[in-house]
Amino acid sequence: MPIWLNDDEFRTLSAACGRLIPTDDTAGAVEAGVPQYIDGMLGAFLVDPPLIWAGGPSSGRFGGTDGFSRFHRLTALDELAWRMRIEGSLGMAEREFNGPVVGWQQIYRDGLAALGSDFGELSGEEQDARLRAGEEFTTVLYEHCCEGMYGAPEYGGNRDTVAWAAIDFLGDVQPRGFTDAEVSEP
Amino acid sequence: MTVDAIIVGSGPGGATAADVLTRAGWTVTIIEKGRNHLLDPENPSRLAQDYSNDEIKFLHRHFLGPDPLIEPRTFRVSEDDGERSYTGAVNSIPSTVGGGGTHADGKVPRFRPEDFRLHSTYGPIDDAAVADWPVDYDELEPYYAEVERLIGVAGSAGANPFAGWRSGPYPMPSGAPMYGAVLSSAAAESQGLHPYAAPTAANSVPYDGRPACNNCGHCAYFGCPIHAKGDPVAMLQHALGTGQAELLSETFVSRLRTNGREATGVDVIGPDGVERTLGARFIVVAGGAIETPRLLLLSGIEHPLVGRHLMMHFQTMNVGIMPQRLHAHRGRSVTHVHDDCMLVDDDARDAARAAGLPWIRGGLVEHGGGGHPVMEGQFYPWGPSHKKLMAESPLRDRLWAFIMQGEDLPQATNRVDLDPTVRDARGFPVARITFKPHRHELVASAHHGPRHIRVLEDMGATWTATTTSPLVAGATARSPFGDGATNYRGPISAIPASRHVMGTTRMGTDPATSVVDAYGRMHDLPNVVVADSSVFVTSAGYGPTLTLVALAARAAAALVG
Numbered sequence: 001m002p003i004w005l006n007d008d009e010f011r012t013l014s015a016a017c018g019r020l021i022p023t024d025d026t027a028g029a030v031e032a033g034v035p036q037y038i039d040g041m042l043g044a045f046l047v048d049p050p051l052i053w054a055g056g057p058s059s060g061r062f063g064g065t066d067g068f069s070r071f072h073r074l075t076a077l078d079e080l081a082w083r084m085r086i087e088g089s090l091g092m093a094e095r096e097f098n099g100p101v102v103g104w105q106q107i108y109r110d111g112l113a114a115l116g117s118d119f120g121e122l123s124g125e126e127q128d129a130r131l132r133a134g135e136e137f138t139t140v141l142y143e144h145c146c147e148g149m150y151g152a153p154e155y156g157g158n159r160d161t162v163a164w165a166a167i168d169f170l171g172d173v174q175p176r177g178f179t180d181a182e183v184s185e186p
Numbered sequence: 187m188t189v190d191a192i193i194v195g196s197g198p199g200g201a202t203a204a205d206v207l208t209r210a211g212w213t214v215t216i217i218e219k220g221r222n223h224l225l226d227p228e229n230p231s232r233l234a235q236d237y238s239n240d241e242i243k244f245l246h247r248h249f250l251g252p253d254p255l256i257e258p259r260t261f262r263v264s265e266d267d268g269e270r271s272y273t274g275a276v277n278s279i280p281s282t283v284g285g286g287g288t289h290a291d292g293k294v295p296r297f298r299p300e301d302f303r304l305h306s307t308y309g310p311i312d313d314a315a316v317a318d319w320p321v322d323y324d325e326l327e328p329y330y331a332e333v334e335r336l337i338g339v340a341g342s343a344g345a346n347p348f349a350g351w352r353s354g355p356y357p358m359p360s361g362a363p364m365y366g367a368v369l370s371s372a373a374a375e376s377q378g379l380h381p382y383a384a385p386t387a388a389n390s391v392p393y394d395g396r397p398a399c400n401n402c403g404h405c406a407y408f409g410c411p412i413h414a415k416g417d418p419v420a421m422l423q424h425a426l427g428t429g430q431a432e433l434l435s436e437t438f439v440s441r442l443r444t445n446g447r448e449a450t451g452v453d454v455i456g457p458d459g460v461e462r463t464l465g466a467r468f469i470v471v472a473g474g475a476i477e478t479p480r481l482l483l484l485s486g487i488e489h490p491l492v493g494r495h496l497m498m499h500f501q502t503m504n505v506g507i508m509p510q511r512l513h514a515h516r517g518r519s520v521t522h523v524h525d526d527c528m529l530v531d532d533d534a535r536d537a538a539r540a541a542g543l544p545w546i547r548g549g550l551v552e553h554g555g556g557g558h559p560v561m562e563g564q565f566y567p568w569g570p571s572h573k574k575l576m577a578e579s580p581l582r583d584r585l586w587a588f589i590m591q592g593e594d595l596p597q598a599t600n601r602v603d604l605d606p607t608v609r610d611a612r613g614f615p616v617a618r619i620t621f622k623p624h625r626h627e628l629v630a631s632a633h634h635g636p637r638h639i640r641v642l643e644d645m646g647a648t649w650t651a652t653t654t655s656p657l658v659a660g661a662t663a664r665s666p667f668g669d670g671a672t673n674y675r676g677p678i679s680a681i682p683a684s685r686h687v688m689g690t691t692r693m694g695t696d697p698a699t700s701v702v703d704a705y706g707r708m709h710d711l712p713n714v715v716v717a718d719s720s721v722f723v724t725s726a727g728y729g730p731t732l733t734l735v736a737l738a739a740r741a742a743a744a745l746v747g
């Protein structure tokens with residue numbers, strides 16, 4: 001269940017993510033939970049504390065405690081920044097000190113609408129053509145896809161660290177770290 | 187209450203001043219506009235647990251600030267661009283307790299004796315304000331030695347044949363070399379270069395109550411989760427531990443108050459948004475070489491040179507793709523460097539002469555690997571090739587790079603001033619950067635770059651390329667995926683990405699040609715002391731941190747007498 005997008009938008013988003021980082025013999029964006037990552041980012045302020053910065057110092061995957069799941073509280077200025085980035089300035093004077101800001105929510109709402117409600121039913125080539133036609137949105141979407149794919153799973157994507165496993169990367173390694181031999185030898 | 191000193195900024199410069207001043211019994215208030223994720227000010231032996239190996243938070247979500255939406259900067263190459271050509275992040279260094287020390291990977295070499303005497307050693311260059319420093323290596327050596335102990339630097343004395351003299355060894359031995367650096371050092375040596383283990387502000391053994399680095403690989407751009415970095419944590423711990431220092435985070439200094447002859451205090455805006463005035467006998471300004479001149483200009487302090495002579499290091503990146511995996515995600519980002527390109531030898535003189543210049547100097551060359559997977563993915567095109575490239579990892583696990591931090595000559599036209607209209611979220615004009623490299627930098631880059639391509643080929647690289655930051659006018663970034671790759675992106679544009687900023691309140695003995703004296707005191711306001719790399723006269727080709735910290739220690743020592 002998406003927390004911010006509606007079901008139709010979420011279906012289009014999932015299909016688009018699946019074209020940008022496709023599924024083959026390993027998990028693609030869809031299996032890794034990238035659409036959930038993006039939806040969680042758009043709805044970051046529906047959760048308290050907001051899903052902006054995971055905690056530290058370790059995740060528990062290589063020892064230590066699971067601090068990543070405790071997200072940071074935001075200060076007033078940080079909340080301003082992140083609401084501007086996600087929601088946009090929405091005509092509010094306190095967010096428009098350098099002019100209007102279009103937020104990700106608007107960018108996604110418009111970008112997904114432009115891909116079309118039939119996007120999920122199109123052939124792969126037709127989907128790619130629409131993604132290429134909306135290049136500006138696709139660039140934003142692809143950046144976020146990469147974040148969701150290869151970021152820490154606490155942000156909602158990279159489910160069970162599947163994307164790290166596929167690229168032979170351990171991800172966060174504190175407090176284990178690497179031995180001198182692991183650093184210096186092939 | 188009036189304290190002995192207010193220190194603006196808690197980065198390496200401000201933290202060092204706080205340590206030296208409190209040790210002499212002074213009361214200080216350290217004011218930092220960013221958040222505190224470093225230590226508990228009430229109990230400084232308790233270090234925060236907020237840093238993590240989290241690429242999203244540190245590289246993509248501005249965890250250490252500044253957030254470009256609420257604290258933007260603006261940029262233009264020259265006045266021909268109009269008021270600005272870009273608004274956003276411009277060579278930002280973290281705005282947080284600990285400043286840029288928190289996420290730097292801490293390569294902290296000393297400058298060499300000639301770096302302080304460019305004018306008398308090599309002579310002038312047209313259209314550049316090449317000058318000697320009012321302080322030399324011999325005077326600074328004891329402070330270099332002191333701050334290497336304070337920060338905690340691991341290194342191997344004698345390993346660099348071109349280094350200046352030292353009064354003693356490094357406080358810690360060098361840590362483990364990265365695999366890629368073992369290969370690149372061997373290849374560099376076979377080409378006649380002299381690589382050595384980089385002096386690094388990361389504990390190779392437990393030091394000063396903090397643990398040894400465990401090589402987690404999330405070093406440059408990340409805070410150290412186990413506090414093994416010699417970010418300014420040690421100096422802040424010492425200062426707060428004396429009970430003589432107070433740390434106010436999330437507090438912005440908006441103005442220095444002066445009575446015309448001297449400064450009397452500062453106006454601040456705290457986390458509650460309330461403005462107040464704090465008094466002090468001395469003001470130490472250590473906001474970094476972009477924010478320091480901004481604050482002086484916001485305060486209406488008129489000196490025609492405030493903000494001018496901004497230097498940022500001209501970076502030449504020679505990258506190669508290797509057949510094998512190098513796992514540069516293990517280790518301290520960079521473990522080896524060489525100084526050969528700093529030398530003005532016959533070859534460099536010939537190249538200079540051919541270009542109509544009297545001399546050229548490159549800079550320190552860092553041997554380093556690829557970045558992190560989110561960034562890597564964003565470099566590759568989307569679609570079916572994405573996962574194949576990610577698995578083969580040419581731009582991360584198989585990438586090796588030589589990055590030269592080239593000497594950037596001081597030019598009066600390269601400057602920080604106040605943007606006429608763009609504001610931060612608190613309502614204050616932001617710093618505008620006007621910057622264009624001197625021809626010297628382009629010639630030095632073109633001379634020293636190709637040599638490293640040969641070293642990469644010697645290492646076995648199957649693909650190589652050279653690029654620079656700032657990108658030279660007319661050049662385009664070459665994508666390893668052909669011209670069809672639309673989303674090839676990188677730190678490559680007209681905006682320098684070095685994160686080394688210097689020179690905006692240059693020091694000197696003559697008030698007509700400098701802003702501060704040899705001890706960082708403003709000529710016109712002697713109780714205002716600048717304690718960051720703003721005071722640099724020339725940029726050398728080394729990371730500025732150790733030198734700015736040594737100068738801050740010296741300036742603070744002069745204050746307490």
Ligand SMILES: Cc1cc2nc3c(=O)[nH]c(=O)nc-3n(C[C@H](O)[C@H](O)[C@H](O)COP(=O)(O)OP(=O)(O)OC[C@H]3O[C@@H](n4cnc5c(N)ncnc54)[C@H](O)[C@@H]3O)c2cc1C
Pocket residue numbers: 194195196197198199200217218219220278279280281282283284285286287289290291292293294406407437438439440472473474475477478481685686687717718719728729730731732734
């Ligand atoms: C990824 C990375 C790697 C680096 N690696 C190296 C390296 O290997 N070697 C090296 O020498 N250097 C390196 N650097 C550069 C290094 O971080 C800086 O040289 C160093 O931090 C400068 O110290 P500073 O004290 O002068 O200023 P800063 O570290 O910039 O600290 C200034 C502080 O003052 C605060 N401040 C500014 N204005 C105000 C105000 N008006 N009110 C309140 N607070 C204010 C800021 O928020 C900031 O926290 C690196 C930087 C980065 C980003």
Ligand code: SF4
Pocket residue numbers: 177388389399400401402403404405406408409410411412413414415517518519
């Ligand atoms: S590599 Fe070492 S110093 Fe750097 S962040 Fe990891 S543990 Fe800390």
